[in-house]
Amino acid sequence: MTPMITPVLLCGGSGTRLWPLSRKSYPKQFVPLVGEETLFQASAKRLSGRASDLAFAAPLVLTNSDFRFIVTEQLMAIGIDPGAILIEPEGRNTAPAILAAALHAVATDPEAVLLIAPSDHVVPDAEAFRAAVARGLGAVAQGDLVTFGITPDRPETGYGYLELASAPDASGAPVKLKRFVEKPDAARAAEMLAEGSFLWNAGIFLTRARDLLAAFETHAAGLMAPVTAALAEAKPDLGFLRLAPGPWSEAPDISIDYAVMEKAPNLSVVPFTAAWSDLGGWDAVWRESGPDAQGVVTSNGAIAIDCENTLLRSDSDRLEVVGIGLKNVMAVAMNDAVLVADMSRAQDVKLAVEALKKKGAAQATHFPKDHRPWGWFESLVVGNRFQVKRILVHPGAALSLQSHFHRSEHWIVVEGTARVTVDDKVTLVTENQSVYLPLGCVHRMENPGRVPMVLIEVQTGAYVGEDDIVRYEDVYART
Template sequence: MFTPVIMAGGSGTRLWPLSRGNYPKQFLALTGDTTMLQQTLLRLKGLAHQAPLLICNEDHRFIAAEQVRQLGVQGASILLEPVGRNTAPAIALAALQAVATAPDAVLLVLAADHVIDDEAAFRAAVQQAEPLAAAGKLVTFGIVPTAPETGYGYIRRGAASGLGFQVDAFVEKPNLPTAEQYLQSGEYYWNSGMFMFRADRYLQLLGQYQPAMLAACQAAMAELSPDLDFVRVKKAAFEACPDNSIDYAIMEPLSRDEPASVVVLPLAAGWNDVGGFAALWQVSGKNNDGNSHHGDVWSHNSQNCYVRAEQQLVATVGVQDLVVISTKDAVLVAHKDQAQDVKHIVAQLKAKQRPEVTFHREVYRPWGKYDSVDHGERFQVKRITVKPGAKLSVQMHHHRAEHWIVVSGTAKVTIDGQDQYLTENQSVYIPITAVHALENPGKVELELIEVQSGSYLGEDDIVRFEDRYGRA
């Protein structure tokens, strides 16, 4: 049985303001009731496989763990990248982890942010790839193109190899006339970034083509630090690792040196990497005017628009081919054909250190979430939701006092070692420098309003004394 390796890193800036640094697109429910990460895990149903291995960064660890828990997936492990070093080193970490317990492990490498409409076709392709991978081939899944797409890299097929083809070449993103030629020839596939191979074979090739990368990854995995559901690698060693993609590091040189060792399997399964709002519009349901509406949206004489309203009503009149995104703290209006350029807005905001690049107004934590409802020079109001059985860290603040009002549920509040229980409409005051903690001892979510007041209200004014989630 193979081991699914889910690559859940990345920031998804081309889908800002929906996708942000601390909550990127793979963790969002963009095309249904489940998130893109969850859809990736769910489409493995019906395939015999080992427990999945997720790779994500430190900031997203609790989000990933919670979304896996919601699906009831058993035995999943989450490998934490201390820094981003592209796909080749990330897969090397997974391969080293896999061979430590199963020397003949076969890996199915998937991105956590792809849409695949025909899941039966996907599963059939995986079943076709598994014996090839077990025999030492490096298998990549080539998407049968449906249009002259200029936003994807391509794979040119060579001689037939079983149900697939040898890879003749990996080709960079083409211009439109070249993409049209690729489509007409029938010899080119979109490069999906999905792979299947033996872990030991991948590591052997990494040592052959990228010895410095392999050495850095081995050093990083030499001192693992298990923490709850997570596995941390040695940060300093991984920071020294070269940055490279699996395509450049392994697949391209191997296809030149040993063309019979690299196989592309054609896949026609309604695949989309949702790389921007135009792609999101393509994979979303539409009304008779070609509009994709999400939330409280009304339109008149508008066609082929993607409109998402997260909180307030949004209306469009007499417009075509627009993307309109309204979140709790930002609004984006863009022409669908130029929506990819939202990355330039993100770059400008990042240069000004605007928090909207990284944070939503609603912020998720391992114990639940909070929504910053209002703020001023010396006050801030938050709506806090605590999951059943969860507890915030034992902490204190040097610059702010807090007032908690319970809206629903039951709160266990500890202030300077003294416990008390609060229910609906009851409140408590936490003075500056008081050591305090908040816990939900009940079976339903606890909701409360927090009013902060003081000279400094930043999230870094937290001194933690104890935390069940291992945060510093």
């Protein structure tokens, strides 16, 4: 009988090589980089449903506190109900996160089969990937840890490789792993491509939870105690499970490859010959977006004139990007930042983030649109003693009951209807109506309607920072 597979989706990374679109506050997995869906949504759909030879359970998600509501919102948007959502108190790399998932899964099903995958990969042929997963189940039943290797189509230096014990055959059956290979230089990458027994390391694993736990106990025993304690002391929070921060902080910061996979003798590799990308840079986005005959990719807000091998992208409805006579250039524009670089320097975009951090620029980590469990807001204008925001509130959602020490606010509804509480008075404010909130008043904004509500907020006062807030009630249990 085919086992039920539990997808484990890892979505806590920051993806700095896709700056300015991917930032610490809103990383690439939650952005529609290729197509209409986000990478996270596409990953969840790829590992869902039932087929003749596969059945997927609800996904188990590992993320951090800042992204927990984004995860549920994006899953709901594509009709997928999540299973457990484990909240990591801090990033400790992939090994502790995967161990926590395995411990959680085996507690409810000792025979649980896990498919562990990053949530920011592009796999256009979902059926081909599911077929590869099905080919790996036989090795899993024999106690192997199964990983997936991508058949290379170029001498790529940005990926690690898997050396197989023998060359894969046409059936795509699992092959024993000989060793992991670090990212090579160009010459060695070309040699490995020619040899035919090297595959790209996709970082995707299929295994029984109990076999994975046995591998941790043998090869990474130092992780067992802190992660087990973090899960045992975890606290439920509005459907999420918050791992205990004390023991979690004691877990070594280490990847699953270094902690377990490079040491385990029972590792098999399923070759995957269809298209795949981890979108590790803007050159990968250019490649996956289907360049035209001149090698040009443009977004809706961009125009290329006499350009070659160029990516022009605007993710702002306020900016048009126009390139003239460009060759091997990538230009990505947002409301608050623009990246222009040679295509060959795609892996160096992280240097821009480091330079901006040293400068103290908010653009290094902060996304211009700030997502909240009730919707989002963005700053339109910030002055010395004022700020103007656009705020969107989802249907049925509500902000916390709150007050401010240093600012008053004026709300103007431009779409939908708001239910507004000011001290002991509750009123409905519709389009083209406004309400004033004096300094110190206790107030709340709700959307009682069935369509998104949008308003313009004008803040005035000595300080307009986000930390000037006192919460009295909050349906999302934020403190």
